[in-house]
Amino acid sequence: MKKRTTIVLLVVLPMVVILLWWRLRQPNREPEIAQKSSASPGIVQTEAVVKDSVSSEDLARSPWNAPDDYQRRVIATVRDAAQKANQPVEFYGRVVDQDGNPIPGVKVKLSVRWTHELLPGTAKDEFNSFELTTGADGLFFLSNTKGSLLSVAVLEKEGYEASPAAMRQSYWYWASGLAKKYTPDARHPEILHMWKKAGAEKLVRNGIASPLRYDGTPTTLDLLNGNVAATGGDLRVTLTRNPQRIDYGQRNYAWTLVVEALNGGLIKSNDEPMYRAPANGYQPKLVVHMAANDPKWTDEQSFGLYVKLRGNLYGRAELKALVGSDRATTPFYLTSYINPTGSRNLEYNPLQDGVQSSVKQP
């Protein structure tokens, strides 16, 4: 009898161990989605049922005032959505200045959106905030959390200003077809720029709104006085359009915008921010031509310019031309910041003229 028991144990025990081992090795299975179909005549309710995930206790706690079948489907769907949206989040970043030097001691605040089940069948998208500090090499990293979307909320260090581009990025960890899923890579951290400030100087800031004719009639702008100049001036802007007369909303016609520096030069730029004018590389004019059949045809043109004017003054400008008007003129806007001292420093303090506001932006 004892011998038989031993034999049974020798056979059964390994089987139990193997079964347990096999079960534990199974990855976390996705909830099974089943399409319910019914043989009953007429209309059937199609359901995405996550089997066995909805208990009677869930139904009792659910705030939905609806039939049990519907509640089960909603509860299961919300759970499935939350499970898929809450992906493991890792993020590796490096903060550098405008010259590529790593910046230690930067306060980095990351915001991670995640889906939080409240009562069964209800959920809320919430944000977890993580505050980190860059090391000597400018590096920081986040791990051991879950969510669908990460964004950089704050980059802060005395004497530095975060690049607008750094604050515009977002990183999706949820593969939903919404955006390309972000793949973190510790060997290639995301580079986030901050501008090492030299200190704001008093700049001459002007906003000019000046309609342009589209028949090639030039408009000359005085960037120190902020007006259209009858004589002299710093920039000459010319727009030609073919045909000159168009209907409102008409597309795919040719146009050419020419910006000329009258006593200096200009450089088109995508820098963000544009706080230090280049010492050289200035061109006498910039020509933007849009062919009628350009696959990326547009009737709007916005860009940044570094300008050198009156021999030795440096500045920056944001230019916007809307060439599609069917009226006699078409809108044109230019905002300029000129350093009147001859310095290439273009950092600007919006409160330089003592205008202050205590109202916080909502």
Add this chain to the structure above:
Amino acid sequence: MQLLTSLNVGGYRVHLLAHSQGNIVASEALLLWKRLGKTTPLVSTYIASQGAIPAHCYDSTVANRTDFTPSAPNVYGHFWASGASATLPITWAANNPSYFAAAYVQRTAARFSDYYNPDDYALTGNGLIGSEHVGWMIDQRVKPDTNYAYSDNAGFAYMAPPALSFPQERYRIFSYAAPAWSRALGSTSTGGVFNQNALNLKVSFTFGAEHLWHSAEFRSYNAARYRYWMAVLDTALIPHLNP
């Protein structure tokens, strides 16, 4: 459509800005205008801002969502066409045009623009708190709503047969029963009548991922949102000051 028609009578230019679900109504007005056989634009400009409407309505080539299997055919991307079954969308031709396909709404506005935020809270989230907040993504997943149903062999229905019919009952079907296969218009740029003519609110004005930003242009004051409103004027080619 009647309102827009009456505004047009005075010889004014009418610029139409629709926000979120307002784009359902606004686009429908343009569609109805075209169906009347009109060849002149109903509005000068149509700006679809943060549109809570399937992108497939305008452009059936927008990528499908990958996080769930829709329980009914893509009736937005490939809508009913004359002569097709009124109740069985599963039988419709796969190349049927989308509901607001360019052919159906082009020239109803002289200029079209899509203002979108790829991280929009209301349009890309999974929040579902009763009727207080219904995230657009999860709302598509839980369709058909309670008492509505779909099956391939009987179509869409409410409570019991007979099936709901296209095109007469399309509003009910869209609202309560048919899931979108794509993301919302207000979270992406699209082709179709918008022809990728779009403004990314996140890139241009740092609209964020929090709930506030879905309606940020209304939940603030003009001094803080002047750049959004200047963009609206620019899209409509209305000259403004440059502060």
